[in-house]
Amino acid sequence: MPHFNKIEYKPIPVRELLLEMKNLSELMIDLAYSAALFNDKPLAEVVMELEERVDTLAYLLDMEIMVAARDAKDAEALVGVSTVAAATDKISDAAADIAGIVTHNIGVHPIVSDIFDKVEKHLTKATVKDGSSIAGKQIGKLGFASRLGVDIIAIRRNKDWIIDPKDSERLFPGDVLITRGAPQAVKEFQEISEGVATKVEAKM
């Protein structure tokens, strides 16, 4: 049973909202292609979550723009911003449609796999478990990740998404990481982050 929260007006700068919408929508396309290519349900579910997040941001941005526009001149200046926001929302919908093929067990047709097989690097999802050797560490200090050629391209922490996190970002138990790398490498990374494997040479 889905849980619906009332979306309340929060004074977040329009610039921040729009930037997050744009970044999320681009990430979602990559994730959706990857989910379809590898018939990866957990990844497809991430796309669905992100779609909800973009929807929420779209509502917040609409409200922010309404409050900001005092007169016709403001409205004229801001209509371009609301158009771009609506476009990023549309892109995120399209990504969710693609992910829906996976979550609805429609089956990924060979033509679709073919089309997406230029997604050379595997995207995958890993959760940082309590007691995992990477918990508490900064991304830049995970020497093994760069040796494996694995990039952390996004972190979900509670309800927030950190896209393209900095090297100084610290990882915490419960963080969901979206990683990109060769299939074997992201699998190894996943095992380490979930505490199944412990091969870690990270330094604090």
Add this chain to the structure above:
Amino acid sequence: MPHFNKIEYKPIPVRELLLEMKNLSELMIDLAYSAALFNDKPLAEVVMELEERVDTLAYLLDMEIMVAARDAKDAEALVGVSTVAAATDKISDAAADIAGIVTHNIGVHPIVSDIFDKVEKHLTKATVKDGSSIAGKQIGKLGFASRLGVDIIAIRRNKDWIIDPKDSERLFPGDVLITRGAPQAVKEFQEISEGVATKVEAKM
């Protein structure tokens, strides 16, 4: 006055149609961001043309799928393909919405420019003119283009688009080239392709 053509069924493989739709929709997003960032009307118009092209491909693909599906099992296998096609169409619509800000003279709000300013490289449009020194040459033989750091990412030839053309592709008068590179470099490239400048060291 727009000219409407009847879209007639043509037996083009679904794979080809879908691949072109996906490639065009991705290119369109880049082009739309670039058009908005630089308030570039010719580039925005290219996005509009491409949107029409994607629409046409979508109709052709729908017809192709209808013809291909003989029974319920075929339909189940193909519904994922039609979902992906619809998603690429949605992405191309979103790109056209963004380009519309430029073609409708809505004005690009500083927030929008800010959001798009990660498009570090300038995309631009250049037409190969009759008598230009690049007419008749293969892309791989345009030594000056690689020295300038300019990539030709798409060619429109009559009604067709060649996305990510190969080095062996020959350029012809009338070709519209979408190029990516540093602002000064793409400008120089444009002048050469339009025969304004002749600095060319390309070898046949």
